[in-house]
Amino acid sequence: xxxxxxxxxxxxxxxxxxxxxxxxxxxxxxxxxxxxxxxxxxxxxxxxxxxxxxxxxxxxxxxxxxxxxxxxxxxxxxxxxxxxxxxxxxxxxxxxxxxxxxxxxxxxxxxxxxxxxxxxxxxxxxxxxxxxxxxxxxxxxxxxxxxxxxxxxxxxxxxxxxxxxxxxxxxxxxxxxxxxxxxxxxxxxxxxxxxxxxxxxxxxxxxxxxxxxxxxxxxxxxxxxxxxxxxxxxxxxxxxxxxxxxxxxxxxxxxxxxxxxxxxxxxxxxxxxxxxxxxx
Amino acid sequence: xxxxxxxxxxxxxxxxxxxxxxxxxxxxxxxxxxxxxxxxxxxxxxxxxxxxxxxxxxxxxxxxxxxxxxxxxxxxxxxxxxxxxxxxxxxxxxxxxxxxxxxxxxxxxxxxxxxxxxxxxxxxxxxxxxxxxxxxxxxxxxxxxxxxxxxxxxxxxxxxxxxxxxxxxxxxxxxxxxxxxxxxxxxxxxxxxxxxxxxxxxxxxxxxxxxxxxxxxxxxxxxxxxxxxxxxxxxxxxxxxxxxxxxxxxxxxxxxxxxxxxxxxxxxxxxxxxxxxxxxxxxxxxxxxxxxxxxxxxxxxxxxxxxxxxxxxxxxxxxxxxxxxxxxxxxxxxxxxxxxxxxxxxxxxxxxxxxxxxxxxxxxxxxxxxxxxxxxxxxxxxxxxxxxxxxxxxxxxxxxxxxxxxxxxxxxxxxxxx
Numbered sequence: 198x199x200x201x202x203x204x205x206x207x208x209x210x211x212x213x214x215x216x217x218x219x220x221x222x223x224x225x226x227x228x229x230x231x232x233x234x235x236x237x238x239x240x241x242x243x244x245x246x247x248x249x250x251x252x253x254x255x256x257x258x259x260x261x262x263x264x265x266x267x268x269x270x271x272x273x274x275x276x277x278x279x280x281x282x283x284x285x286x287x288x289x290x291x292x293x294x295x296x297x298x299x300x301x302x303x304x305x306x307x308x309x310x311x312x313x314x315x316x317x318x319x320x321x322x323x324x325x326x327x328x329x330x331x332x333x334x335x336x337x338x339x340x341x342x343x344x345x346x347x348x349x350x351x352x353x354x355x356x357x358x359x360x361x362x363x364x365x366x367x368x369x370x371x372x373x374x375x376x377x378x379x380x381x382x383x384x385x386x387x388x389x390x391x392x393x394x395x396x397x398x399x400x401x402x403x404x405x406x407x408x409x410x411x412x413x414x415x416x417x418x419x420x421x422x423x424x425x426x427x428x429x430x431x432x433x434x435x436x437x438x439x440x441x442x443x444x445x446x447x448x449x450x451x452x453x454x455x456x457x458x459x460x461x462x463x464x465x466x467x468x469x470x471x472x473x474x475x476x477x
Numbered sequence: 478x479x480x481x482x483x484x485x486x487x488x489x490x491x492x493x494x495x496x497x498x499x500x501x502x503x504x505x506x507x508x509x510x511x512x513x514x515x516x517x518x519x520x521x522x523x524x525x526x527x528x529x530x531x532x533x534x535x536x537x538x539x540x541x542x543x544x545x546x547x548x549x550x551x552x553x554x555x556x557x558x559x560x561x562x563x564x565x566x567x568x569x570x571x572x573x574x575x576x577x578x579x580x581x582x583x584x585x586x587x588x589x590x591x592x593x594x595x596x597x598x599x600x601x602x603x604x605x606x607x608x609x610x611x612x613x614x615x616x617x618x619x620x621x622x623x624x625x626x627x628x629x630x631x632x633x634x635x636x637x638x639x640x641x642x643x644x645x646x647x648x649x650x651x652x653x654x655x656x657x658x659x660x661x662x663x664x665x666x667x668x669x670x671x672x673x674x675x676x677x678x679x680x681x682x683x684x685x686x687x688x689x690x691x692x693x694x695x696x697x698x699x700x701x702x703x704x705x706x707x708x709x710x711x712x713x714x715x716x717x718x719x720x721x722x723x724x725x726x727x728x729x730x731x732x733x734x735x736x737x738x739x740x741x742x743x744x745x746x747x748x749x750x751x752x753x754x755x756x757x758x759x760x761x762x763x764x765x766x767x768x769x770x771x772x773x774x775x776x777x778x779x780x781x782x783x784x785x786x787x788x789x790x791x792x793x794x795x796x797x798x799x800x801x802x803x804x805x806x807x808x809x810x811x812x813x814x815x816x817x818x819x820x821x822x823x824x825x826x827x828x829x830x831x832x833x834x835x836x837x838x839x840x841x842x843x844x845x846x847x848x849x850x851x852x853x854x855x856x857x858x859x860x861x862x863x864x865x866x867x868x869x870x871x872x873x874x875x876x877x878x879x880x881x882x883x884x885x886x887x888x889x890x891x892x893x894x895x
Binding site for chain 1 (some may be wrong): 482494495496497498502553612638639640645651652657658755756757767768769853
């Protein structure tokens, strides 16, 4: 058995952003949208709208033909985006637009797109666009030697996922490979709105806390203000994807409205923790 | 961090969501324990003998060989296995492992339906719940195989996302697995995917080559000059190649689907046109565009219609130990016709690619050569396709036949004896 040592993780701009939210007594709102949906220009405008409506961090998703960790909403949006001719380079444009709007941007991408671009070239282009990190849903640190080296080289944060099924040993190793924050998947399953986020998120957060001092952001299943508040009670960041994609499908006004609701939610969770319960 | 596992030189690995890693580690541990457990080995052996019908025989094909430059052509008859192809070797092994892990449900992907039927068969045999994912376009083209799986008690779920074909069925099976991994084992149908699948599936199929190596020596007194097999994901090929890899004098030749021809862009020739990348959990050769998006493959043979290939084949390709060639639809169908007419054996269209390879290789090596062919499956499933290809069946006749059947109540359906 290895002894578990919690080392102080490196402080980066991204981790400081989440820590600042925590200092305000709230969780950060992390919003995901895929570039190219419904068109490249509209998706970039929508990401800027996320920033203007209260998102603290924007995850720029790159549509992929074979997204094994995504549910129907993001799959369908990816099909639309790919049919519209979206390219990997468009994601860097989106990152720049988010950065110029004043929020941290990270990319979320399946690994083959990074590999094909060239791992180092991808990191260089992401950093040049003003991006802060990369979330890799199908890349574990064990396989990430090239990406970790490129992230160091270009000052980017590697963000890996942990899950309810992650063993203690892997929890320690995986969180140690992260910078910025750790992406905690709340449930065993794919992206998409759920009626409940589930007790396993809390349990997984507890196990991650025991392994690292990095901020922890919870993703998968959050779609409403109430759920955002519930998760904000124990997480440092609340990640919302499919619900925002659905709202964008209805139009930018719906997207802005939902983002404001979620931004209110992440501010209510901490009060809930102190017994001022706003939850329905 | 632990070192990467499951590598075939640079290829292979484990490119999947973290949520699946614990299950893959459990699977790896269990299959390694199983291989050295006399009880597991005896049970697998009993099933192979009394259920699958192993060992499968070899058949020399002298009339077909006349079209192969006169070389001796020997067929390894995996088509005679229960369910009609080599696929049963792997599913019985994985179903036994499923029971051993205390899981009660299996899921699988299928394209044409062969692996789905084999998995449904093993699930019925062992009392496991079974869900098969199949691209919606494939379910429409293979209604009979969908019915076959349902007769065996499996639930068949049409996948309506993406290109609605095999690769999307694999994606959907992975999504199901992430959500249900505690009770469910994913019976992946070929030698790709995250470690330990490529190695484990090969090991369940390596009996093909082990048997054939002895059988050919018994028949001819020597090793074959070449072993040829079709390569979709590549499981029958790895199964027959494995025992021959140390035999340096034996050429190993894999035949990919050249579809309508390489220049047409409609094919599944990963080694001829693909580049290394990651798909479905493994680093290997695949059909991809400049951005790394998967390009859809095409072949007259559904079983070879897959944009990626097992990572061990990628290693054998790069090291030069095996060579890979593309066989067009036309060449494969010509070999299908020849074997049917010269030997009275209808091959699966997949296996017909291997036969077309044998015709090329036999002509190159000449009459002194011995060529071993993996006849991986039987052609009964392909009668509609082949009948129409050669003009023995028209679309109108098929529609008329199905219409008449559909109008009759099954209880009233009449044949006329022999």
